Amino acid sequence: MSRTSWMSVGRTLTPRQTSLLTVLSFLTPLILWSVVSYVPWIWHPQVLIDDAGGSTAMAVGNRVERSRFVEENAALAVAGKPLASGTPVNPVFLPAPDAVAKALYNAFTTPPRRGDMWLHQSLWHSIKIIAWGFAIAACIGVPLGIACGVWAFSSRLVEPFVDFLRYMPPPTFGALALAVLGINDEPKVAIIVIGILFNMILVVANTTRLVDRGLIEAAQTLGAGNRKLVTRVVIPAILPNLYNDLRIFLGVGWTYLTIAEMIGASSGISQFINQQGKYRNYDNVFSGIIVIGLVGLVTDQVLAFIGRFLFPWTGKTNGPGAIAVWRILTFVPATLFRLVGRSFRRSQP
Amino acid sequence: MSATLAPLPFSTPSLTPEEIANRFVRLRQRPVAMEVQNLGKRFQTPQSASGKGGEAVALNNVNFQVYRREIMTVIGPSGCGKSTLVRILAGLEQASSGRVLVDGKPVDGPGPDRGMVFQAYTLFPWLTVLKNVMFGLSMQGIGHDEARSQALQWIEMVGLERFAENYPHQLSGGMKQRVAIARALAAKPRILLMDEPFGALDPQTRAQMQSYLLQIWQNVNITIVFITHDLDEAVLLADRVCVLGAADESHPGGHLKTIMDVHLPYPHDVDVLKDPRFLEIRRQLDELVHPRRPLALDRLPIVKMTQRGDEVG
Incomplete structure (x- = not known):
């Protein structure tokens, strides 16, 4: 498809293009969110400690900054103690899409x-x-x-x-x-x-x-x-x-x-x-x-x-569909209006 | 009001000039439907940056009478105030001086005795054709069923019975204007004012509408004042043509130049366009509306911008 058919100034898009873009407009943020959540080397500034090793500063289940985790492990290595291990995670305020979906389900x-x-x-x-x-x-x-x-x-x-x-x-x-x-x-x-x-x-x-x-x-x-x-x-x-x-x-x-x-x-x-x-x-x-x-x-x-x-x-x-819907929606008020109007005219000499 | 129109009788070109002239004598013996007396209109012009606002004269002391059941067309160059005139006649604008009488009673604001057809159709888009035509009738307090049956007759007369339940956006320009005419006539006005009603239509539709209007007019008790800037239209439709002039040295604003009797076989129909008498009247009118100017005034100060040898003629 040529570029102009998507980007020409002042032109409307085809219905197909329109629905595709509508889907994309929701899909793009969702994809970005998923990428940030599920691809471990993108962002993930913290480490969730699985095993504290010889560290006394970190405990299992802690979230620590990645730089601190690296420093701590380096110190442990120098001291010859067992290293701590953990998984890179995002901060607690950015849960992954599946966690939110589960929460949404659980909330109900x-x-x-x-x-x-x-x-x-x-x-x-x-x-x-x-x-x-x-x-x-x-x-x-x-x-x-x-x-x-x-x-x-x-x-x-x-x-x-x-x-x-x-x-x-x-x-x-x-x-x-x-x-x-x-x-x-x-x-x-x-x-x-x-x-x-x-x-x-x-x-x-x-x-x-x-x-x-x-x-x-x-x-x-x-x-x-x-x-x-x-x-x-x-x-x-x-x-x-x-x-x-x-x-x-x-x-x-x-x-x-x-x-x-x-x-x-x-x-x-x-x-x-x-x-x-x-x-x-x-x-x-x-x-x-x-x-x-x-x-x-x-x-x-x-x-x-x-x-x-x-x-x-x-x-x-x-088309007749729209007009039929209009007639149905307005039937009661229109009839009332007409009846009231008629009786009003009758009551006048 | 009659049912469907019978085809027009052919105009009778055999009429002698005396017979045609006699018709205008008879026309002037009819009652006056509308009288315009010393009508003037001044506008305040907006304040300019340099000083205080001034006053512009749109119409200056216009006097004429419209007789019952005639068609008077009003023509003039742009800026002669013909639209202002018809809006004052309709009561949509106030005159600064003078007055308008309909059947001897002074006009004060718009009213159903003066129907109007506008260039911009102005059909109510939320109403069907039928409901549009019923509008004026229900404004006069006529009951729904009676209004409906009268409206249907008018719709039939303009040949749109198949479209009675359609909305205006589904109609072509010519059809819309026929609905507008039916809507105005259904309210039974004494006078029908038409402000360049066919101006937005293509030439073919326009000719058709002119023919429709002449047929309707012959079958309905109505007096018509018809504003146009088209010379053919002005002569074709009119019993008399009212010629307005724009402001010039001797007149500060739009003014009445003359009222011209259209000495043509009647009733008019589109065949009259080929009549040599029609062409002569049209020529006279053209001279009145567009006074001859020295050709030099119309020359554009253009420098030749094509290559030599590339002449167009």
């Missing part, structure tokens, strides 16, 4: 120490925190953002102050959140809300402002008044972009999670990770980190996949 199968939570319990707790934080932020941020995008009045009234607020790092509100909301989950949710909300208002406002003016003008010449312009033109017009915005903010929620969970009584997946770090079970630490990544990635991909079917008019999904 073997009961944790007394008083600790299962990994899935921690994870579920974290997901609940994020879900609440995201839901609250979206309930406030989306309507406010749309209002700012539609009316210059609300934009000028809200956006300058929000712009000021969003530069304050959410963790700085931690102490305040604890004082106001107690030490349980409420301040954690509050940190997620603060982390998402202010940016969400500005992003949604901008998305709203990008609505094609021509569509609004066309609707006006067809007799749409102010309220109808918002409900029948602006909101449907921004839906696909709004959906993507919210998808991104769900991801932002995960980035504030770890900080949020450290506030007050620490909890959730980050408490699991910290606890395992204290026990120096770094394989568990890695499995916790990987689980967060996986949950985030899977959620995002699932939402992206659903998004392709939600908005058949964007032309990104063709």
Whole structure:
């Protein structure tokens, strides 16, 4: 295959190339990690002592720096004592992939120490925190953002102050959140809300402002008044972009999670990770980190996949399948909307 | 509103000039559908680095009347304010002076009595063709079933019944513009404003759309104001052509030059393009729109950059 077909500027790749690269993008770090873990002469700065020999400074099971091990053995050789032996290893904070895989498996199968939570319990707790934080932020941020995008009045009234607020790092509100909301989950949710909300208002406002003016003008010449312009033109017009915005903010929620969970009584997946770090079970630490990544990635991909079917008019999904999915998804709300509208019209003289 | 269009009767080239002239007498006896009075539009130009912002005149004291069921085309060189004019007529922009009357009532903002077809289609991408055409009807509070059956008739009239359930992105440019026309007409406006609606179409589709428009116009009670920069289109479609001029020594901004009656056999159809009278009217219009300039002004100051002997002619 010629070089240009992989590297030409501004061209899209074939589906085959795309999936190959996607696999590679995950495979490359995994291969690097395996190489560093399993090839003994790459890195491996420490030696795990199998037999201390005549040394009094080293004991079996110790990890010593390789240079110290060499010096110690040299000293032992001079003294004529038996040499120590050991295997080159990486520091304890870099477990090998198989150790992490085992830990991941064990975390779901073997009961944790007394008083600790299962990994899935921690994870579920974290997901609940994020879900609440995201839901609250979206309930406030989306309507406010749309209002700012539609009316210059609300934009000028809200956006300058929000712009000021969003530069304050959410963790700085931690102490305040604890004082106001107690030490349980409420301040954690509050940190997620603060982390998402202010940016969400500005992003949604901008998305709203990008609505094609021509569509609004066309609707006006067809007799749409102010309220109808918002409900029948602006909101449907921004839906696909709004959906993507919210998808991104769900991801932002995960980035504030770890900080949020450290506030007050620490909890959730980050408490699991910290606890395992204290026990120096770094394989568990890695499995916790990987689980967060996986949950985030899977959620995002699932939402992206659903998004392709939600908005058949964007032309990104063709075919009757997408439209059928759309009809099924919107059947209940559309019917309700129609019935309410009809009875409303009947009730008017 | 009628069902599918019958083919046009052939225009009657045998009409005498008197008969054609009489038609314009009758046209002027019709009620005035839209009246433009002393219309002016000034823009604040943005502040420049050197000093404070100034004022640009887009339109200067424009007066004309549009009679019921005529097609008036508006033509002029770029910068004469024809788009500004139609946007003011639609109520999408405010006039700085003067006023626009529709059926004697002054225009204040956009409204369903003046439908508009834009060059950029402006179909709602999230609605099917059918729902797009139903939009204006449901804005007027017409119930779903009634709106649907009316919309279907309009869609049938523009020949797109097979595409009623399609989304706009699945249609070609010409089809989109037919939907846009059906959508505007379905709301039953008094006047249809068209802002270079066929400007983005290829020449063949454009000719087809002109023919469609003439057929629709004959079958629907509608008055049309049609903005274009294409001379053929202006003459072919119009009962009367409104010629705007750009700013010059005697006028600070876009202004009305003249309104020209198109003395051609009627109803017009595409055959008229070959009529010598058509060519004569087109020539007159060309002189009005593009006044002759000394040839020297159009000469580019180009130095010869090819080799000697490599002449192209």
